[in-house]
Each structure stands twice: as C-alpha cells, then as structure tokens.
Amino acid sequence: MGDYNGSGTLPRHVDRKALYTDLEARVRYLQQFIGFTADDVIALNRGSKYIKALAPTLVDRVYSKLLEADITARVFQTRSTTSELDVDEYPEFKSPYMQCRRMFLRWYITRICSDPTKIEFWAYLDKVGRMHRGKDRMISFDVEYIHIGACLGYIQDVLIEGVMGCEKMSLPFRVALVRALGKVIWIQNDLFARWRVGDGAEFEMEIEAVHENQEPISRAASAKANTRDRRDGEASSVRSTWSSRGDSASIFSDRQSTAPTSINIGSQEVAADYPACPFSPDHAPSYETRVWSDADSGRCSR
Template sequence: MPQGSSTPQKCPVIFTQEVDPVLIRVSLDDRIAYLTDFLGFTSHDAKIISRIAPLVNGLIPDLVDDMYAKLFEFDITKKVFMQRNQGFDGPLPSKLEDLTLDSAQIKFRKVFMKSWARRVLTSDYTSGKTWAYMDKVGIMHTGVSPFKHQRTMGIAPLNVPYRDCALMLGWVQQVLMRAVLKVPNDKLSPDDKAEAITAINKIIWIQNDLFSRHYINE
C-alpha cells in the first residue's frame, strides 16, 4: 500500500477461458483461435504485415539462398536433401559431398521456400485457407503427405526432425526482423517497425506451433 494512502490496492479480475485440450489438438479452427488469442494476433498485426510486404519482398530470394547455405553448414541438415522430395523427379547425387547449392533438387526446393516466405508476408489472415496452408507446411515435413494428389501419385514428402524445423524458423525470424529494422524511417516509422517486428514474431510462432503439433502428441 502506498505511504499515506488508506485505500488497499486490488488485484485485477481476470476472466479465465475454458480451453478443451482435446479439441485444440483435433480441430485446426479451435487451435488457431487459441493461438491467436493467446499471442494477441489481431487484424492490426495482419495489416502491418501487409504494409511491410512491399518493403521487404525484394530480400526473399537472398533470404532463401542464405537459408540453404545455413542448412549446408551442418551434415545433419544437409543430409535431408539426399532424400527425394515430393514433386521432384530430377537427378540426385549419390554422395553427400556431391550435393551442392546448385543441385537440381535444391533449386526445386528454393521455389517452394520463396512461395512460403511470400505467403507469410501477403496472406489473408482472416481466411481459414491461410492457416490450413501453414498447417500443411508443418505436416509435409513429418514424412506424411497432407496432399491427396501426392499420396495418389506415391510422391514421398519430406522427413525433417522438428528440432531443425524450429531452428530454421528462428533463423528466418531473425532475418525478417533485421530487414524491417533496415527500412528507412521515411518509409516506415520506428513505431511501425516495432509493431511489424511484433507481428512477424507472432506469425512465426504460430507457424512453429503448426509444425510442433504434428511431431508432439499433447
């Protein structure tokens, strides 16, 4: 109690929502509602992401190139690309040392990654289709295909440890944040930069959860 004050301070009354752990495990809509509510992802966050998209879109090709260079720094992350990925029917090297950043499958994978990065910046976050896409991105790294046409055609999906998926999302998050900070102040005010970084942080963590839910049974 402050000195000289006779009025006791009261703790705020917090409304506690009921969350069904089974429902958020089996229902994507309920899970997204929980994630966005917990992280405070709002229409304002979606708007600021859309606003910065034209300002950082140009860095995506370099971001993807740098991302694969990072993956090639470690044998456990490089070995993943010795497996044939879904939709790729070109040549594969027989030895890890023969796999290069110019290999056909790496070029193929970069196309997907550029598409994902652009969708993060330009998606309609009021649409369930956006969250369904991000959820399928998580599924497709577990060795289980989320796409019916791939299963029908016998196309094998990726099989990547969750550890490496989470690390790569963290790396992408850093790059996007640095890109926002480098935007000139006359194009994006410091306050808007702070809001953009916060919004990106929320989206990356939601995407991270939409990976982990398919690896971790909880």
C-alpha cells in the first residue's frame, strides 16, 4: 500500500451523509480541519469579558453598515434581500425598532462568549444560520448568502481591530484570542452556508426531520449558562460533553494548536491606537450604544 499521508496509514474516514444530517459530526469535522483545539477554548473563555465589553461598539458599527445600502436596509422592512418592493421609509439607526434589532446581535455576541465545548453552543449558531434562510421562526429573515458573508467578514474585522488594540491584554493573548474568534466565525460561516448551498440536497428530508424532532434549548438554562461568572483558570481542565468516537480527534484530543499556550493578560508598553477598542483611554464611541432607548423598544413588531 502507498504512503497515503506521510505516516503509512490510511486517511481518517469522514461519513459524507453525517456531515449533512448530524450537526455534531459536521462541527467536529470543521474543528479538526481548521484546528480548533482546547487552546482556543481557553482563549475564548479568558477573553470573553473583553469581547462583551466590545459588544456595544461592534453592534452599532454592524447595524450602521447594514443601513448604508438599500438592499440590506430594506430587509428590516421586507424581511428578504430578494424583494423588489418599494420601501417608502427606511429604518433609522436610532429608531426603537433598530434598538430592538441591535439587542439581538448583542445577545448573539453574549452566546459566542459562552461554552464552545457544549453542542448547545454550535446548535445555537446553526439555528441562527437556519433562521436567516427563512426557516423555523416567525421572525426569520431570508438573507442571501452574499450579504451574510460580507457581514461576517465585517464583524471579524471589527473584532480584530478591537482585540489587537486592547492594551489590557498581552500581545500573545491577543493573537490567541483573534485566532480563536476567527475559527468560530468561520464555523458560523459554514452554518450559514449549509442552508444556502445545494450540497447534500439528497438528504434534505432527513435534515428537516432532525430539526422537526429537536427539543428546543431552554432559554432560562441558556441565560443562566451565559451569565455564569468564570474564573481565569477554569478552562485549563475543560472536558468534552460530546459523545466520544473512536476515530475522532476533537478539540480535547492530545493534538494542540500552535496558538500560544502560556496565556497571560497584562498591559503592553506599546499598543496600536485602534478606535474600536473600548479600553483605550482615547476611545470615544461615535454611535449610540444603549440597547434600549425607551419602553417601546422592548419589542420588535415587524
């Protein structure tokens, strides 16, 4: 037999059908491919407080960007980027409705700062992708993938700008956190794309059956998990809650990423002056950062 992968052993088997019908198998494959490891979990865990602090700036910049072009601004009225309906009035950035929409993105960022060792973390990201395909929820949107990809790219850029400009973190930790966030965003990108591309179409009935039979994740339990205080060293002994498989090499395997493992959060003598960093002494947000502007903004009626 030939030397297939440099070690004389056969390549690891990946079940194609499982990639489309089993979310856990799909996420595991993506984690293995891009090298999402326990080091990334540690970085996300210890960096969550900085990402949460960056959330108001990130949210405002994203929604300001979405309102720049009519094709994306129109979605808040028509719920679809394919709609050619004339819109009499586009939503304003500071309107109660947009305040409410911004709350959803802040909630999303909070969820990203939760525990990626649990399948519920990835199930939530998958649900977000499915919702933007116009499935499952009454408040869903039908947003074409070009806009989704562009928005994720913009989010990643703002996160890089904010994290790398934060002098409260050491440079090695900033690099580790940016790498971990990038991997999560690219997995999220796939969990958007899977509902848009035609790959695996022959398994569509089984895919839909899985979602119809899924039990919804308890909102109260999720909120409790997301607001739980975490100690700096908590992630050093992470344990997978996913079912073990003989051929898997998950984020908790012995293989480690090349991300710095000696993570320490300390101030740097020299740091770039990035406007997105909420920790900079000169930081002055140019956007309204409150989620709720008044009592009427507590509901999204559209």
